[in-house]
Every structure is written in structure tokens, then in C-alpha cells.
Amino acid sequence: MKHNFGAGPCILPSEVFQEASQAIIDFNNSGLSILEISHRSKAFEAVIEETEALVKDLLSVPDGYSVLFLQGGASQQFAMVPMNLLPQNGKAAYLDSGTWASKAYKEAQKFGAIEVVASSKDANYTYIPKEYTIPADAAYFHYTSNNTIYGTELFEAPQSPIPLVCDMSSDILSRKINVADYGLIYAGAQKNMGPAGVTLVIVKNDILGKTGRDIPSIFDYRKHAEAGSMYNTPPVYAIYVSLLNLRWLKAKGGIEEIERENIIKARTLYDEIDRNPLFKGTAKLEDRSRMNVTFVMENAELEKSFLALTEERGLVGLKGHRSVGGFRASIYNALTITSINTLVDLMQEFAEKNA
Numbered sequence: 542m543k544h545n546f547g548a549g550p551c552i553l554p555s556e557v558f559q560e561a562s563q564a565i566i567d568f569n570n571s572g573l574s575i576l577e578i579s580h581r582s583k584a585f586e587a588v589i590e591e592t593e594a595l596v597k598d599l600l601s602v603p604d605g606y607s608v609l610f611l612q613g614g615a616s617q618q619f620a621m622v623p624m625n626l627l628p629q630n631g632k633a634a635y636l637d638s639g640t641w642a643s644k645a646y647k648e649a650q651k652f653g654a655i656e657v658v659a660s661s662k663d664a665n666y667t668y669i670p671k672e673y674t675i676p677a678d679a680a681y682f683h684y685t686s687n688n689t690i691y692g693t694e695l696f697e698a699p700q701s702p703i704p705l706v707c708d709m710s711s712d713i714l715s716r717k718i719n720v721a722d723y724g725l726i727y728a729g730a731q732k733n734m735g736p737a738g739v740t741l742v743i744v745k746n747d748i749l750g751k752t753g754r755d756i757p758s759i760f761d762y763r764k765h766a767e768a769g770s771m772y773n774t775p776p777v778y779a780i781y782v783s784l785l786n787l788r789w790l791k792a793k794g795g796i797e798e799i800e801r802e803n804i805i806k807a808r809t810l811y812d813e814i815d816r817n818p819l820f821k822g823t824a825k826l827e828d829r830s831r832m833n834v835t836f837v838m839e840n841a842e843l844e845k846s847f848l849a850l851t852e853e854r855g856l857v858g859l860k861g862h863r864s865v866g867g868f869r870a871s872i873y874n875a876l877t878i879t880s881i882n883t884l885v886d887l888m889q890e891f892a893e894k895n896a
């Protein structure tokens with residue numbers, strides 16, 4: 542048994558892995574593998590309907606929104622968002638809070654004028670910019686709620702005179718959100734919802750169809766919405782495994798319960814980082830992420846040996862992203878408090894040895 546602190550693809554509950562592997566051999570006692578059934582079959586129709594219903598239920602998605610399961614990852618959404626929402630000769634506004642946020646606005650620049658309202662790049666994205674004005678004449682305002690690489694998170698939806706578009710790839714389903722605050726939410730599944738290969742999009746229907754652009758069908762949200770995410774062959778298996786994970790989340794008490802646990806998990810780890818003289822956090826205190834905990838050592842020369850120790854004890858995925866260095870503990874929904882405590886114990890053991 543490993544403790545998987547990887548940033549994505551990442552840990553899912555072991556029950557989900559069990560059931561998912563069973564379905565490859567024999568899906569629901571049908572004598573067929575989930576990998577060989579038609580996406581137009583009754584059996585898969587039931588899967589995608591339940592997956593959509595669970596997303597709506599867990600996130601309290603109001604009427605007037607479509608829930609879509611697409612491919613191409615969050616990166617494809619960097620292009621699809623402006624293609625579908627940015628009118629020709631129009632403008633969109635973006636907040637630059639990290640690498641993914643900056644990739645999103647750079648992609649959007651191919652479709653129109655982009656105003657970057659604020660950036661924390663000068664401080665290596667250690668905080669979320671807060672002093673900015675969202676221009677009322679832009680088509681939408683895009684931000685990233687959790688900056689996976691830097692370990693910062695924006696918990697409150699900004700007040701905005703224009704529709705909000707949010708990349709929630711690494712904190713979707715980890716805490717309560719008010720979907721009605723948003724025009725569009727997207728998330729690559731592989732950080733909290735399921736395996737790689739499916740991307741969740743929740744879009745308010747009445748913001749679509751206003752660009753005057755002739756959008757290729759495969760990139761047109763309306764086409765996917767009309768077809769119930771079956772415009773073409775959907776990622777059947779990735780959707781099925783997401784369903785298993787959503788059922789797990791629902792059964793354990795839904796968003797309210799997972800948020801409660803996530804708060805405790807994050808606090809436990811940050812408390813140790815702040816208490817232990819060997820370690821220090823890299824993100825600004827008030828912007829600390831509950832999903833990706835970034836930290837370094839006061840004495841960088843010790844980092845290699847601490848990393849080696851974690852690997853020796855079965856803690857994997859703790860190496861920080863190359864743009865930050867140090868360590869990153871990704872503590873997504875399925876990671877247990879036991880794994881957190883194991884890491885904390887190891888930090889204490891290491892501090893005693895190196896006192």
C-alpha cells in the first residue's frame with residue numbers, strides 16, 4: 542500500500558479501483574466488458590444519466606445549466622471557452638494566478654482581445670491577486686480556482702458584472718460552490734472526479750450562441766448539450782469510473798462531509814509545516830490551497846534526503862513541480878487522514894534526526 546500524494550492523475554478510493562477493474566471483466570453481470578459495450582446501449586445510457594444526475598445532485602446545479610462530459614482535458618477548454626463565448630471583435634478578461642491560468646489566456650488570445658486584469662507572476666504565483674476591476678464590457682471573466690502547481694486557492698467567487706468562467710480542475714467536488722455564480726465551470730476529471738480522459742463542463746445555456754462565430758461542431762457546447770454528451774463516442778470507461786467515484790462521494794455524505802474532512806486534512810499538514818523548524822510553506826497564508834500543499838525546507842540541502850525517505854516509506858508523488866521546487870502534497874478527496882498523519886510523523890522523525 543502506497544500513500545499517493547501525486548498531483549494528477551491521482552488517488553481515487555480503493556473501492557472505486559476494485560469495482561472499476563471488475564467492470565472490465567464483466568460489466569453488471571452482462572457477460573460483456575465495459576470496454577466493449579456500445580455507447581448507445583441501454584446499459585451505458587444508464588451510466589451517463591446517473592453520472593450527470595450525481596453531478597447535479599452533489600453540486601446542486603440549478604435549472605438552465607447543461608452538464609457535459611467532453612474530451613481533450615482542461616487544456617481543450619482553454620480554446621473552447623473563447624471559441625464559444627468570445628464574440629468576434631469582442632474582449633474577455635482573465636486573472637493570471639498561475640501556469641494554467643496563463644496558458645488559458647494565451648490560448649484565448651487566438652480568438653480576440655484579452656485583458657489580463659492582474660497577475661502574481663512577479664512573485665512566482667505565491668498568492669492570488671486581489672486588487673483588480675473586472676471590465677463590464679468584456680464577454681466573461683476567467684479565473685482558476687485552485688492553482689495546482691503553486692498551492693493557492695480562491696474560495697470565494699469574485700463579484701463580477703459579467704459571466705464568470707472558472708477552471709476548477711483541481712478543486713471541483715472538494716468544497717461547496719454556488720454554481721449559479723458562474724456562467725461556465727470546467728474541470729479535467731483526473732484530479733478529483735475520476736480518471737484522465739473526461740472533462741466536466743457545467744455551462745449556463747443562455748450564455749451560448751452569441752459569438753457570431755461558425756464553431757466547428759466538435760468544439761460547440763450546444764452540439765454536445767443537444768446530444769446529451771453523445772455527439773460522438775464519449776470516453777465510456779472514464780465516465781464509468783467517474784460515476785463510481787461520485788457514488789462513493791455521495792455515500793460518504795457528499796460535498797459537506799468531504800469539505801469537512803478536507804479542512805481537517807489541510808489544517809493538520811499546514812500546522813506541521815508551520816510548527817516544524819525544518820519546513821516552510823511557499824504560498825501566502827490566506828491563499829493556501831486545501832488540495833495542493835506546497836512547501837520547501839529551510840535548508841534546501843536536506844530536501845533530497847527527505848524526499849528519499851518519503852519514497853522509502855511508501856509515500857509517493859511528493860516532489861514539488863519544477864517551477865516551485867521543494868515538495869507538493871496533493872491531498873485530494875480520496876487521500877485519507879491516515880496518509881496525512883503518516884507524512885506528518887515522517888516530518889517529525891526527520892526533524893529529530895536533523896536537529
Ligand SMILES: *Cc1c(COP(=O)(O)O)cnc(C)c1O
Nearest residue numbers: 614615616641689708710711729
Ligand atoms: C491539470 C490542470 C490543467 C490541465 O489539465 P489537462 O486535463 O491535462 O488539460 C488545467 N488547469 C488546472 C487547474 C489543472 O490543475
